[in-house]
Amino acid sequence: MSTPSKIILITGANSGVGFAATGVIAKASEGYHVIMASRNPQNGEKALKEVKAMEGIKGTLSTVQLDQDDPESVKRAAKEVESQFGRLDVLVNNAAIFFRNDTRETFEATWRTNLTGPFLVTEAFRPLLFKSKNPYSVFISSGMGSLVQAQDPSVFYYSIYSPSYRMSKAALNMYAIQEDMKYRKEGLKTFAMCPGFVVSNLRGKDEMSRTGGGYATSPLVSGETMLGIIEGKRDAEVGKFVWEKGVYPW
Numbered sequence: 001m002s003t004p005s006k007i008i009l010i011t012g013a014n015s016g017v018g019f020a021a022t023g024v025i026a027k028a029s030e031g032y033h034v035i036m037a038s039r040n041p042q043n044g045e046k047a048l049k050e051v052k053a054m055e056g057i058k059g060t061l062s063t064v065q066l067d068q069d070d071p072e073s074v075k076r077a078a079k080e081v082e083s084q085f086g087r088l089d090v091l092v093n094n095a096a097i098f099f100r101n102d103t104r105e106t107f108e109a110t111w112r113t114n115l116t117g118p119f120l121v122t123e124a125f126r127p128l129l130f131k132s133k134n135p136y137s138v139f140i141s142s143g144m145g146s147l148v149q150a151q152d153p154s155v156f157y158y159s160i161y162s163p164s165y166r167m168s169k170a171a172l173n174m175y176a177i178q179e180d181m182k183y184r185k186e187g188l189k190t191f192a193m194c195p196g197f198v199v200s201n202l203r204g205k206d207e208m209s210r211t212g213g214g215y216a217t218s219p220l221v222s223g224e225t226m227l228g229i230i231e232g233k234r235d236a237e238v239g240k241f242v243w244e245k246g247v248y249p250w
Ligand SMILES: NC(=O)c1ccc[n+]([C@@H]2O[C@H](COP(=O)([O-])OP(=O)(O)OC[C@H]3O[C@@H](n4cnc5c(N)ncnc54)[C@H](OP(=O)(O)O)[C@@H]3O)[C@@H](O)[C@H]2O)c1
Pocket: 011, 012, 013, 014, 015, 016, 017, 018, 038, 039, 040, 043, 066, 067, 068, 069, 093, 094, 095, 096, 097, 113, 117, 140, 141, 142, 143, 194, 195, 196, 197, 198, 199, 200, 201, 202, 203, 216
C-alpha cells in the first residue's frame, strides 16, 4: 500500500451515516484511507467487506475496534492508528445513540455516548491530528441540536420532544465551538455537521423507524457533505454548524 494522502477515521462506521460516508469517501480518491471504527469487531469486519465489494472503490480501508463508552478501548484504538499510520488527517466523531423515551438511565447513557464519548475520542486522537499537515475534526451533530431551530415552529422537527438527544447534540455543538476556539490557531479545522434526515438504525431497526416513516433520504447525502468538508470545499465555513446546503444557526 502506498502512503495515503488522507487518513480518515469515522466512529460508528459499520452503520447508517458512517457506513455510507465510508463508501462515498473511498470512491473519491485512491489516496484516501478510511479507518472504519466500530464498537463490535465482527460488525466492523462485515461492514469492511461490504464496502470493499462496492463498485468504484478506489481508496483503501481498514477497521479498528472502538467503543466510545470504554476509555480503554478508545486509547487502544488511538495507539493502533498511531502505530499503523503515525498520523490522522480527519477525525469524524459520528457514533451516537438515540432513545425515544427518556428515563434517568437513557439520559445518562445518551450523555455518556453522545458527549463523553466524542470528548474521549477527540482527546485520544487530537495528538495524531496534529501530525497531519491539514487536519480536520468533524462532529456529527443534528439540526435537532440547534437552539434557534428548536424554537421555530416552521422547522419540521420543532415538535419532536426528545430532551436527552436534543440536549446532547446542542452540547456537542458547544464542544465543536470550544475545539475551534482553542485549536483553529494551531491549524485544526473543526466543524459541526448535520447529516440530514437519513435512513439508518438510529431510530430503530424496523423498516418504519429506519426510513423515518418513508421521509428519510439516503445517507449518501451525508457522505457527500462529509466529503466536501474533508476536501476543503467548506473551508470558508470552518468553525460553523454546516449541513448539505449551507450553515445552520447554533
Ligand atoms: N439518521 C439521521 O436521520 C440523523 C439525523 C441527524 C443526525 N444524525 C447523527 O448521525 C450520526 C450517525 O447516526 P446514524 O443515523 O448513522 O445511526 P446508526 O445507523 O444507529 O449508526 C450509529 C453508529 O454509532 C455506533 N455506536 C453507538 N454507540 C457507540 C459506542 N458506544 N461506541 C462506538 N460506536 C457506537 C453504532 O454502533 P452499533 O451498530 O454497534 O450500534 C453505529 O455504528 C449520529 O451522530 C446521529 O446522531 C443522524
